[in-house]
Every structure is written in structure tokens, then in C-alpha cells.
Amino acid sequence: MKYESQSIAKMYFIAAIGLFIGQILFGAIMGMQYVSGDFLFPEIPFNVARMVHTNLLIVWLLFGFMGSAYYLVPEESGRELYAPWLAKLMFWIFLAAGVLTILGYLLVPYATLAEITMNDLLPTMGREFLEQPTIAKIGIVIVVLAFLYNIGMTILTGRKTVITLVLLTGLVGLAVFFLFAFYVPDNLVLDKYFWWFVVHLWVEGVWELIMASLLAYVLIKVTGVDREVVEKWLYIIIAMALISGLIGTGHHFFWIGAPDYWQWLGSVFSAIEPIPFVMMTLFAFNVVKNRRREHPNKVAVLWALGTAVMALLGAGVWGFLHTLAPVNYYTHGTQLTAAHGHMAFFGAYVMVVLTMISYSMPIMRGKKAANVNAQKLETLSFWLMTISMSFITVFLTIAGFIQVYWQRYIDNPLPFMVVQDKIETVYWLREISGLVFLLGLIIYVYSFFAKGEDVVEVVKDNAVTS
Amino acid sequence: MRETFTKGMARNIYYGGGVFFLLVLIGLTADTVTRISTTDNRENITEQVSAGKRLWEINDCVGCHSLLGEGAYFAPELANVYTRFGKSTEAIKGFIKSRPKDGIPGRRSMPQFNFTEEELEALAQFLKYVDGIKTARNWPPNIQG
Ligand code: HEM
Ligand code: HEM
Ligand SMILES: [Fe+2]
Numbered sequence: 001m002k003y004e005s006q007s008i009a010k011m012y013f014i015a016a017i018g019l020f021i022g023q024i025l026f027g028a029i030m031g032m033q034y035v036s037g038d039f040l041f042p043e044i045p046f047n048v049a050r051m052v053h054t055n056l057l058i059v060w061l062l063f064g065f066m067g068s069a070y071y072l073v074p075e076e077s078g079r080e081l082y083a084p085w086l087a088k089l090m091f092w093i094f095l096a097a098g099v100l101t102i103l104g105y106l107l108v109p110y111a112t113l114a115e116i117t118m119n120d121l122l123p124t125m126g127r128e129f130l131e132q133p134t135i136a137k138i139g140i141v142i143v144v145l146a147f148l149y150n151i152g153m154t155i156l157t158g159r160k161t162v163i164t165l166v167l168l169t170g171l172v173g174l175a176v177f178f179l180f181a182f183y184v185p186d187n188l189v190l191d192k193y194f195w196w197f198v199v200h201l202w203v204e205g206v207w208e209l210i211m212a213s214l215l216a217y218v219l220i221k222v223t224g225v226d227r228e229v230v231e232k233w234l235y236i237i238i239a240m241a242l243i244s245g246l247i248g249t250g251h252h253f254f255w256i257g258a259p260d261y262w263q264w265l266g267s268v269f270s271a272i273e274p275i276p277f278v279m280m281t282l283f284a285f286n287v288v289k290n291r292r293r294e295h296p297n298k299v300a301v302l303w304a305l306g307t308a309v310m311a312l313l314g315a316g317v318w319g320f321l322h323t324l325a326p327v328n329y330y331t332h333g334t335q336l337t338a339a340h341g342h343m344a345f346f347g348a349y350v351m352v353v354l355t356m357i358s359y360s361m362p363i364m365r366g367k368k369a370a371n372v373n374a375q376k377l378e379t380l381s382f383w384l385m386t387i388s389m390s391f392i393t394v395f396l397t398i399a400g401f402i403q404v405y406w407q408r409y410i411d412n413p414l415p416f417m418v419v420q421d422k423i424e425t426v427y428w429l430r431e432i433s434g435l436v437f438l439l440g441l442i443i444y445v446y447s448f449f450a451k452g453e454d455v456v457e458v459v460k461d462n463a464v465t466s
Numbered sequence: 467m468r469e470t471f472t473k474g475m476a477r478n479i480y481y482g483g484g485v486f487f488l489l490v491l492i493g494l495t496a497d498t499v500t501r502i503s504t505t506d507n508r509e510n511i512t513e514q515v516s517a518g519k520r521l522w523e524i525n526d527c528v529g530c531h532s533l534l535g536e537g538a539y540f541a542p543e544l545a546n547v548y549t550r551f552g553k554s555t556e557a558i559k560g561f562i563k564s565r566p567k568d569g570i571p572g573r574r575s576m577p578q579f580n581f582t583e584e585e586l587e588a589l590a591q592f593l594k595y596v597d598g599i600k601t602a603r604n605w606p607p608n609i610q611g
Contacts, residue, residue: 030540033540033574034540036572037569037570037572037573037574037575038569038570038571038572038573038574038575041568041569041575041577042567042568042569042577042578045529045530045577046529046530046538046540046541046574047526047527047528047529047530047538047540048526048529050529050530050538050540051526051529110524110525110526111524111525111579114523114524115524119524123520123523123524125523125524125526126522126523126524126525126526126527126528127523127528128528128529128536128537128538131526131529184523186511186515186516186519187506187508187511188506188519188533188534188595188596188599189502189505189506189599190499190502190506192534192536193495193498193499193502195536228473231473232471232472232473232476235473235476235477235479235480236476236479236480238480238484239476239479239480239483239484242480242483242484242487242488243479243483243484243487246484246487246488246490246491247487247490247491247494249491250494252536253498254602254605255534255535255601255602255603255605255606256534256535256536256599256601257502257505257506257507257534257599257600257601258498258502258505258602259497259498259501259502260602262498263602265494329603329605329607330607332535332605333532333534333535333536333537333539333543334539335539337539338539407610407611408607408608408610413607413608413609413610414610415542415610416541416542416543416610416611417542417574420574
């Protein structure tokens with residue numbers, strides 16, 4: 001670690017992992033409710049568990065992005081963080097807002113939460129992923145603005161690199177598009193249209209900039225390849241992300257009352273959305289193959305490669321599967337959507353944050369890499385989580401096909417609940433895979449405490465130091 | 467990548483492409499916003515419908531159901547529930563009203579929300595309005611949603 005203030009990332013990462021555990025516990029609860037409908041009813045209704053699951057996901061990913069930025073930006077900029085105290089203060093505000101929101105979901109009925117938080121003054125609650133009380137949303141805006149100011153000033157008064165500029169652009173975009181969360185018109189078509197300006201333009205737009213820059217940073221560090229090469233890749237990856245993803249938003253406008261031309265535009269542009277993910281995979285394998293050093297943190301390299309591959313599968317392949325309008329006509333809003341949502345979020349954003357943590361955490365704890373045992377355990381958890389998530393995705397895909405066939409495709413379609421009963425076995429298999437995921441996560445957490453010998457460094461011929 | 471393709475070129479594609487397609491998206495959005503007046507059933511957005519939408523939101527109905535295919539996949543699609551229930555707001559109200567407080571043993575069940583008669587009517591009117599939105603190819607594909 002070159003700069004003292006980089007270590008602020010540590011608290012952000014610890015909070016992220018803590019909330020990640022909560023997310024998965026509630027995922028497992030919902031998986032149970034899918035097979036045994038009255039599980040925890042009426043204490044924890046499905047919709048409450050779902051809000052907790054998805055909101056924890058988003059909040060911990062934001063913790064992960066912020067932590068990553070606090071770690072990376074001072075080093076790239078060649079100076080201490082502009083205002084370390086502000087980063088620490090915002091950590092506590094964000095954690096308090098996040099925890100209070102989740103407790104609110106769990107302790108009082110949602111309608112009561114809306115009343116207590118005076119949702120009527122500026123109604124923004126009750127939309128998927130954006131369920132937070134308005135006051136919590138305002139809290140998020142304040143935290144993100146303070147964060148942007150802090151890293152923005154660090155970048156602008158220090159050395160500007162392509163990585164930090166791309167990261168900053170992505171983070172500013174994240175903040176700007178979140179503002180659409182405050183626009184909730186009575187007209188449902190407009191409501192839905194602009195809701196996607198948060199959800200789609202995040203995950204298939206600006207978050208890809210964040211992801212690509214974090215990946216580029218870690219790859220430079222662990223492989224020692226030339227910055228020029230990495231920067232060229234980075235530009236072309238994010239160029240393709242925006243060129244495809246902006247108009248690609250149209251793949252959500254097929255059936256919500258928007259004009260018909262979106263069926264063409266949405267299909268064509270979103271069909272090229274996999275390209276940036278293909279390029280990220282080529283890029284990651286290429287630089288690892290041409291590496292100029294053997295970094296002792298082997299598991300960080302594994303995470304980086306895993307991110308590229310799983311993002312390509314989850315977003316690229318599973319996204320493409322249902323993105324053409326004639327296919328989406330049948331699959332829209334089925335378990336296939338959930339299959340894709342899981343693998344894409346996991347492969348791209350969960351894994352890129354875990355990559356950053358894997359690379360930086362040992363350094364913040366005073367070592368270049370975790371010890372041999374810790375790396376072994378972390379590697380085991382990598383495979384357990386990655387493989388079980390792949391199984392979750394496959395089972396949900398099968399569930400989706402069954403659902404589409406009986407409920408949408410045949411001549412005398414069956415009612416929703418009748419079809420759900422046919423899928424029970426597959427839902428059991430999904431839940432079992434989910435428990436394996438949880439096991440992987442427990443091992444992951446445990447790996448931070450494992451003791452063992454340091455990894456012996458092998459120096460390659462043309463190695464560069466540090 | 468080959469040397470003929472320089473970093474400067476990649477950067478220009480990024481800035482040029484990004485800005486260009488952002489502008490295209492803004493243009494298409496302006497066009498969409500004007501065109502949807504013929505499909506979004508706005509003539510039927512009464513005060514009651516607005517109140518119903520608010521109730522839909524503050525009870526997080528979308529946390530179990532989908533509406534025009536978006537939301538959760540735990541409970542049936544509701545954009546065409548008005549048609550499915552024989553174009554009867556009474557049937558919708560009756561269903562919501564009769565959910566057992568402690569659920570149905572072993573099965574997924576909808577919570578009992580204890581809505582007032584006025585609230586039930588608003589919700590039913592909201593769902594009726596949604597059913598009237600003209601979607602491409604008349605989505606959902608059939609009455610089962
Ligand atoms: C890492 C990037 C991505 C993430 C995190 C992601 C995540 C998601 C999620 C969570 C949903 C469900 C939204 C809802 O609740 O309604 C969704 C829907 C969808 N995604 Fe992605 N996605 C990504 C990339 C892609 C790509 C690259 C494509 C196309 C190639 C794609 C195609 C779609 C389509 C067509 C839907 C709509 C499904 C439906 O009609 O129900 N996604 N995505
Ligand atoms: C133990 C493992 C997990 C289980 C059993 C599980 C289960 C579920 C269930 C049942 C839903 C609700 C689907 C519905 O609306 O009917 C859901 C939604 C969701 N979960 Fe998970 N989950 C797990 C892990 C994860 C992980 C690791 C991620 C992040 C990468 C994740 C991200 C999501 C997202 C984005 C949604 C919303 C999907 C959509 O709207 O299409 N889940 N999950
Ligand atoms: Fe999308």
C-alpha cells in the first residue's frame with residue numbers, strides 16, 4: 001500500500017461482505033418459500049424477503065464499488081485521498097441508512113413504513129429494486145455525492161490515468177441515473193419506461209465502465225503488463241458497452257405500451273451487448289497469458305479471470321438468450337428472467353468486487369498476498385460459489401422453459417399456479433444449489449482468518465518490481 | 467491488438483460513440499413520450515386509479531406479482547387480471563378481501579391487507595386501467611398471463 005488513506009477501503013469491504021451474507025440468507029428463505037409456500041408466513045412474506053435480498057445486494061455492491069474506488073484512486077492519482085475523514089463519516093451514514101432500511105422492511109408492514117417515512121410527500125416507494133423509503137433514497141444521494149466529491153477532487157488534483165477517468169465517469173453516471181428513482185408518474189407506461197433508466201442504464205451501461213476499470217486495475221497489478229496495452233483495451237470495451245447498451249435499453253420497451261419500433265431497435269442493439277463481455281474475456285486471458293510477473297496472490301488472478309468468464313455467460317449468453325423480441329414475447333417475466341438476473345449480477349458485479357477485495361485486502365492487512373492455506377480456502381469458495389451459481393442458473397432456466405411451455409406456448413394454456421406446481425422438483429434443486437452457495441460463502445469468510453505459511457515468490461526473467 | 471489501431475482511436479470511438487448514442491436515446495425518448503398518448507390509456511387515469519397505483523406501491527404488490535411482465539415471479543401476472551376475472555372489478559375485490567390471515571397450509575398465499583372498501587375499489591380500478599393499456603402484439607400472450 002503506497003498511501004495511508006487507501007486503507008479506508010477495508011471498512012467498506014468488511015461491511016460489503018457482512019451484507020452479502022444477509023443477502024444470501026434471505027435468498028435461501030425465498031428459495032424455501034418457492035417449494036413450501038407457507039414457510040415463515042405471515043411473519044416474513046415473500047415480498048419482504050425479496051426486498052431484503054435485492055436491496056442488500058445493491059447496497060453491498062455500492063459499498064464494494066466505493067471501497068474499490070477509495071483503494072484504487074489514491075494509488076493511481078499518486079496522492080492521499082482528498083478528505084479521508086469524509087470517507088469515514090459517509091461510511092457510517094451509509095451503513096446506518098442501509099441497516100435501518102432493512103430493519104424497516106422486517107419490523108413493520110411495508111405500508112406502515114411508507115407512512116412513518118412520509119412517502120406521501122414525495123412518493124417513490126414500491127417499485128422493484130427501488131423500494132427504499134424516500135428519505136433513504138435521499139440519504140443515498142447525499143452519500144454518493146460526498147463520495148464523488150472526495151474521489152473527484154483526488155483524481156483532478158492528482159495524476160489522471162485512463163483507469164481513474166473511466167471509473168469516475170461510471171460513478172458519475174451511476175449517480176445521475178439514480179435520480180430517475182425519484183420520478184414516479186401515475187401513468188404506468190411512463191413509470192416503467194423511466195424506471196429502466198435506473199435499472200438498465202446501470203447494469204448495462206455505467207456499471208460496465210466501473211467493472212471494466214476495476215478489472216483493468218487489478219490485471220495491471222497482478223500481471224505487470226504494459227499500461228498502454230490495457231488502456232487501449234479498456235477504451236474499446238467501454239465504447240462497445242455504450243454503443244450497444246444505450247439503445248439496447250429498448251429490449252425492455254417491447255411490451256409496456258411503447259412504440260413498436262423498439263422491437264427492432266431493442267433487439268438489434270441489445271444483440272450486440274455481449275460484445276463488450278466477449279472483449280473483457282479476451283482481454284483478461286490475453287494479459288494473464290502475456291504476464292510479466294508471477295504475483296503471489298494467485299487467487300486474485302483466478303477471481304479476475306472468473307469475473308470475465310462468468311459475466312460473459314450470465315450477461316452475454318443468458319442475456320442474448322431472451323433479448324430478441326420474438327423470443328422475449330414468450331419469456332418476458334418468467335423464471336428465465338430470474339436465471340439471467342442471477343448469473344449476470346453474480347458474474348459481473350459480485351465477482352468484480354470480490355476480485356478487488358481479493359487483491360487489496362491482503363495488502364491492507366500488511367502482506368502482498370494471503371497465506372497458502374487462506375488462498376486454498378478462498379479458491380475452494382470461488383469454485384463452490386461459481387459452480388453452485390451456475391447450477392442455480394441452469395435450474396431456473398429449466399423452470400423457465402417449463403413455465404413458458406405450459407403457460408404461454410400450448411393452445412390451452414394452464415393457470416400460473418398450476419404450472420408452478422409442475423416445477424416443484426426443479427425449485428428444490430435450485431434451493432439445494434443455493435445452500436451450496438451459502439456454504440461457499442461461509443468458507444470464503446473463514447478464509448480471512450485461516451493461518452498458514454506465506455506464498456514463496458517466483459520471479460520471472462523479465463519481472464518488474466512492485 | 468495491432469499497432470495500427472492506436473489508443474487515440476479507441477478513445478475517440480468511446481467518446482464519439484458514447485455521446486452519439488446518448489443523444490439518439492434522448493431523441494427516441496422524446497418521440498416515445500409523445501407517441502404513447504395513443505397506447506397508455508391515459509384517458510382512464512382517474513383520481514381513483516392514481517390512488518390505486520399508490521396502494522399498489524405502498525403494499526409492494528410488485529414484490530410477488532409481475533405487472534406487464536416486470537416485478538417478481540412468485541405470483542400471477544396482473545396486467546390482464548381484469549380480463550381473467552371476467553372483466554369484473556367485484557371479482558378482483560372479492561379475491562383480495564378473502565385472503566386468510568394465516569395463509570393456506572403448505573401453499574403460497576397472499577397476505578390479508580385489511581383494505582377498506584374504498585381502497586379495494588381504487589386497487590380494482592387501477593388494475594382495470596392497466597388492463598386497458600395497448601401493448602404490442604397484445605402482450606401478455608394469453609389470458610393466463
Ligand atoms: C451484467 C450485466 C447485466 C445484469 C446485471 C443484468 C440483470 C438483469 C436483471 C436483474 C433483469 C431483470 C429485471 C427485472 O426484474 O425485470 C434483467 C432483464 C433482462 N436482461 Fe439483463 N442484465 C445484464 C446484461 C444483459 C445483457 C448483456 C443482455 C442482452 C444481451 C440482457 C438482456 C436482458 C433482457 C432481455 C431482460 C428482460 C427479461 C424479461 O423480459 O423479463 N441483460 N437483466
Ligand atoms: C442462496 C442463493 C440464492 C437464492 C436461493 C436466491 C433466490 C432468489 C429468489 C427466489 C428470487 C425471487 C424471484 C422472484 O421474483 O420470484 C431472487 C431474486 C433475485 N436475486 Fe437471488 N437468490 C440467491 C442468490 C443470489 C445472488 C448470489 C445474487 C447476486 C448475484 C442474487 C440476485 C438476485 C436478483 C438480482 C434478483 C431479482 C431477479 C429478477 O428480478 O429477475 N441472488 N433470488
Ligand atoms: Fe437490459
